[in-house]
Amino acid sequence: MSLINVTNLTFGYDGSYDNIFENVSFQLDTDWKLGFTGRNGRGKTTFLNLLTGKYEYRGTISAQVNFEYFPFAVTNPEEYTIDVIETVYPDYLQWQVMRELSLLQVAEEVLYRPFATLSHGEQTKVLLATLFLKENSFLLIDEPTNHLDMQARKLVSDYLRTKHGFILVSHDRAFLDNCIDHILSINKTNIEIQKGNFSSWWENKRLQDNFELAENEKLRKDITRLSAAAKRTAGWSDNVETTKFGTRNSGIKPDKGYIGHKSAKMMKRSKAIEARQQAAIEDKSRLLKNIESSERLKISQLNFHADRFVEFSNVAIFYGEKTACENVSFTIERGDRLALCGKNGSGKSSLIKLICGADLTYTGTFSKASQLKISYVSQDTAHLSGSLSDYAAANNIDESLFKAILRKLDFSRVQFEKDMSDFSGGQKKKVLIARSLCEQAHLHIWDEPLNFIDVISRMQIEALLFEYAPTILFVEHDTAFCNNIATKTVEL
Incomplete structure (x- = not known):
């Protein structure tokens, strides 16, 4: 056991209006399984980068361990996975690697495939297993759940529960509750540490x-x-x-x-x-210094002439010789909050593309009500750049309402002046969700909308969906969100 001491830490990015951290002091124990939470843009990833020495700062950070950041940057993903492991940890022992991978249910054959051909889940598991092999290291695990399906999240969470000596940034409540014993939270005006899991911290x-x-x-x-x-x-x-x-x-x-x-x-x-x-x-x-603003959001959904919006009956979708999914049957009716679940690669995105009008090869019966207006939130945020005002104009939405929703999702007014390409991953996802909420639509389709989005905003979105009861089809691997929101579940 040793301590990580942070004393009078002060840091702000060049050209920034204010500091992210101002004279912050606290201690961490290197034996802890530490969950790290806070609103998007509060500085979680920045703090991890400060620990690794990426930026200059005022104050002191002292530790007797080496910090290892996840996800590790793989410079040559075309190499075999075993060669990537050697790059990460040249002193590895084969039996140790196999022991760790077996705990994560990763087959030995992945070691002899190009790293780029592995799924997101397999890549996550391989890198985590390798980094945990390093001696005298403290892992800084930054949002490992993004793009992982529910089964992979459960495996990774169970694996982390057997380890100690890490900081875990995650916005998945069930994932955190399963594998941590302390919480580090960046609040509006301070940083605090509590013993326990996410649920006990949230109740306090x-x-x-x-x-x-x-x-x-x-x-x-x-x-x-x-x-x-x-x-x-x-x-x-x-x-x-x-x-x-x-x-x-x-x-x-x-x-x-x-x-x-x-x-x-x-x-x-x-x-x-x-x-x-x-x-x-x-x-x-x-007073009220750390009460998070979580005002209710408002959505205006168009009325529709029919009760049934979409129907699938024994549908199979094909890409050439490859079958994306088969034997799919379900309906989307007015007021449904339908969770589309299944492993990555099971065809969820293909079904969404078909509903949204993509020209795909399929068999079976698929029907969509005429004149159905759909608001779609994609997984991808890479296209976001430019000003929020220009984005609102380009999408023909009310700029005042758009920015009001972003304010309620914890955007500062300073953020409105920035280019969207400089936003964090969570802030970019909030832009897509705010746009969707402003659009006049009969059906909302959200494909993994919560990636990178902070826990409090997730709870706000849950409250919104309860209060206004829009018809929505969503793909999301956050177990708590699905359990709280879905009125129907389709398992592929």
Whole structure:
């Protein structure tokens, strides 16, 4: 066991408006299975890069371990997988590699295939197994679940549960709960560490948020009372001060010294109340510091003339001689929230392409209601560049509503001035989802919409789908999201 000490860490990117970290200090134990959570853009990947020495920073980071970053950059993916492993860890022993791969249910034959021919899941498993073989290393595992199907996520999560000495960035609640024993969270104004899994951290946060909300309500009432008292007291002192000059034709000469003294005392009291009021306002500004904004989002779905939107009956889709899927039968009806599940390569994306109008070869019966308007969110975000305003105009959506949704998904106003190509992966996915929510559609089709998106935003999107009940077909490997949202499930 050893400690990683972070002391007075301060860092901001060149040209940035503000620092990502400001005088941050905390300690980590290298034996921990540490989950790392926080809103998109808060600096999780940046912090991992600081640990590996990628950027210069102020403050100190001291550790007696070597940091290994996942995903490891494979410079020549055409090499055999066994050669890639040797590049990552030249001192590996074959039996150790096979032991780790067997735990992850990876067949030995993948070692003698080009790395590029492996699936995303196989690549993830091979690199994780290799990195964990390194001695005196602390793994920095950055979002390993992206593009992994549910079965692969469960295998990787079970594997990580047998290990220790890592930081795991993931937004999959079930994945985190299964394999971590501590949480490191980047909040709005601080960084905190708690023992336990994601669910225990979230429950503690919910209790703390409720406490702060109750305190804020009491403080708000107190400020209202103090404001009224200060106003009355200021009025009293003013009224007393005017009596120094007496009333017209009263014939009574006032005692200006006494009245001035009384007025000064009243003014002093008024100032004291004003000071109390200001102190209360400052206290209020310190409250709610870590309550995440999670306002409700609004979706406007078009009414449709029919109850049944799409129907598949014994459908098989082909690419040349290859069968993408077969014997597929299901319907999408008004109000359905249909989860399309199955391993990667089982044909989910092919079915979506067919619904969206792609010219694919298929057998069986497929029908789609005429004049059905579809809003589609793809897996790919690489095409996003330019300004948000131009993107809204190009997609013929209301820019004000588009940006309001992004604000509710934790975009700062500064973010609106940036080029989309500079956004994080999660921020780019939020752009696609916000666009979809602005589009007038009968059916929403989202293909792995939650990749890179933070947990709190996932919960917001869940609440939206519950409240407005749009008709939606989605592919998503986040078990908690599927369990919470789906009214129907189709397993391929």
